[in-house]
Amino acid sequence: MARDESDILIQLLRKDGNKINAFILVGKLRSAYLLAVKRERVEDVQRIAGAAQRLNQSAVTNICKKWLEQHRK
Structure with missing residues (x-):
């Protein structure tokens, strides 16, 4: 499936949690x-940080960590 097709299909999903899961599945961690x-879904940002770490996407890992530090108060 082409990247553009996955974007279109993900946008058709109604629930944010499902969209986030789909983005993770296709490797679009920044999205x-x-x-x-x-x-402001802390648990999802934690999951994205873990996926980014496993996929060696250090930029996404870093922005997740920074956001989590600010929102764990």
Whole structure:
């Protein structure tokens, strides 16, 4: 499936949690992160950080960690 097709299908999903899960599944961790922080979903940002670490996406790992540090008060 092409990247553009996955974006279209993900946008058809109604629930934010499902969209975040789909973004994680196709490796679009930055998109998952942006949606998770928009909705302030701490658990999802934690999952995205873990996925980013496993996939060696250090930029996403770092932004997740910074966001989590600010929202664990």
